[in-house]
Every structure is written in structure tokens, then in C-alpha cells.
Amino acid sequence: MILSIESSCDDSAIAITEIATKKLLFHKKISQELEHSVYGGVVPELAARLHAEALPKILEECRAYFSDLKAVAVTTTPGLSVTLVEGVIMAKAVSIALNIPIIGVNHLIGHIYSLFIEKEAVFPLTVLLVSGGHTQVMEVKSLEEIKTVAKSMDDSFGESFDKVAKMMHLGYPGGPVIEKLAKEGDRKKYNFTVPLHQSPLIAFSYSGLKNSVRLAVEDANENDYKDIAASFEHIAVSHIIQKLKKYFKDVTPKTFAIVGGASANLYLRSAIEELLKPYDAALLLSELKYCSDNAAMIGRVAVEMYEKGIFSSIDELEICPKSVI
Secondary structure, three states, X not given: OXXXXXXXXXXXXXXXXXXXXXXXXXXXXXXXXXXHHOOOOOOHHHHHHHHHHHHHHHHHOXXXXXXXXXXXXXXXXXXXXXXXXXXXXXXXXXXHHHOOOEXXXXXXXXXXXXXXXXXXXXXXXXXXXXXXXXXXXXXXXXXXXXXXXXXXXXXXXXXXXXXXXXXXXXXXXXXXXXXXXXXXXXXXXXXXXXXXXXXXXXXXXXXHHHHHHHHHHHOOOHHHHHHHHHHHHHHHHHHHHHHHHHHHOOOOOOEEEEEOHHHHXXXXXXXXXXXXXXXXXXXXXXXXXXXOOOHHHHHHHHHHHHHOOOOEXXXXXXXXXXXXX
């Protein structure tokens, strides 16, 4: 079995995955959303302190599995430096105490493998990763062959939802709140401009849209918020669809996947489904409970790495907060 630890942002999570069967034997996550909601976003130092309290409590529940562990895996990149450190320190302690190897895992690859928790991996596929920190399209042929073909030039898809929610004083995380509010609104009420709609670049940008929403909020009252949320969500998703259409002119999708915390957005999922129909492409989606950060996806990557003999040196294992694929 492999014990995996995730602490890249504001979720403390540990999982136990059986190597031979890929079966998830244990998984527990403690969210910090309530503590950060009063600030309208994640406060790194607070997140680190909460990890220091939560991770040992979860680890204590895993003692029964210790004798069967063959490795310990941990998210090392990307993420908040002060929170990544909490997980890495614990992983190193477990590695030394149990005399087992350590595996450093890229969080973004973890999101890709969230598609395959308790399943065999299926490649190749085109992946759209949408989260609070990233918006990118990747061509994935295997664990070791991943190419990013488009990414955000500034804010991410998920981050823009959080910031719009903050403008309206709706709390954190913003994604679910804006999505719920948007269902009640008129998606055409506010004529926000689709970002980069005239640009030939296959890239993403949300800073301009975010500013347009800010100006709308300043001139609105709370009764207008549902229409602003609906119009914003419509344009934010339309931006992704437009850029994917451009990309598909050169690369025909066969199997397409949406991963990351913001992949739980049902409006985005529906729009992608419609986009893929003319191509007769298969759509892969993570279970909703595995869309956000979790240790199960880290453990699933670790199983692949273990089988390929990809380990880290405990002395050289370091965090890399801004690493990308």
C-alpha cells in the first residue's frame, strides 16, 4: 500500500491506496473553507497552522496500515510554499520512521489521475485543467509524456469565480456560490466581452473580464447580482469554448477530459459536452468528490510512479511552489 499526503493549499488530506488493485482503502480530507471564508480567500499562514493540526490527526487514523506500506507519497509542487512544507515534513518523518521510500508528486498530474481513482489509466487524451490556480489544456500520452498546449496569461478560471464572489461579499470559495446564483439570473443581461475573442492565440485570460464585472458590481445593487453572476459565468465558459474550437481546427479530439476543482461546474461540463458532439469524442470526468484537491489522486499517481520505480531522495526532496507541466 501507499500512503499519500496532500497539503498544497487549504485541504488537509491523507489516503491509503493498494498498489496491486488501485483500490482506495482509506481517504479523509479536512477542509479549511470555514476558517478562510471570513477573509474572502485563503490566508497562507493560517492554512499552514491548520494543516499542522489536521494532518497528524488523520495520520493517527492510518496506523493500522503502517505495516503494509511500501512507500509514502506527497504533493511537492505546485502550491503554497508554507502549506506544501507541512505535507513534505510529515512524509519525510513517515519515510524515516517506517524505513520506506518517498515519492514526490506533481499536484497537476494528480488532477489528471483523479480520472482514474480505483481504475486503470487510459491514454492518450486531451485534458482541460481548470482550478483556482490553473487553466490549461494538455495533451497526455502517459505519466511521463505530458505537453501543455494552452494556458492562462493571468487569472485562472477558478480564481476569477472566487474574486467575483469576493466583489459581491458572497464568501469563499466562490465557485459554488456563483454557480448557484447564476442559475437564477439572465445570462445575456450584461454584455461582457469574451476575452481574447479576436486574438489568434490559443490561450486564456480572465483579468479583463474580472475588471468588467467589478465595474458592473459597483453600479449594481444586490438584486442585480444574480444577473451579473449568470452573465459572468456564461462569458467565462464561452471563452474556454471559443479557444477549444480554435484548437480543434488543428487537433481533432478523440478522448477529452475536464479535471481540477472548477471542473465541478455543471455549466462548463454541459458546454463541453455540446462542443464535443460533432467530433464524436468521449468525455471523461472525475467524480465530483475528487474534483477538488484530495490525497486519493496523489496516491493514484504514486502507484504509477512506484510501479515504474520513480522515487525521490529524502535529502533532495524539496517543494517547488510555482512548478508547472
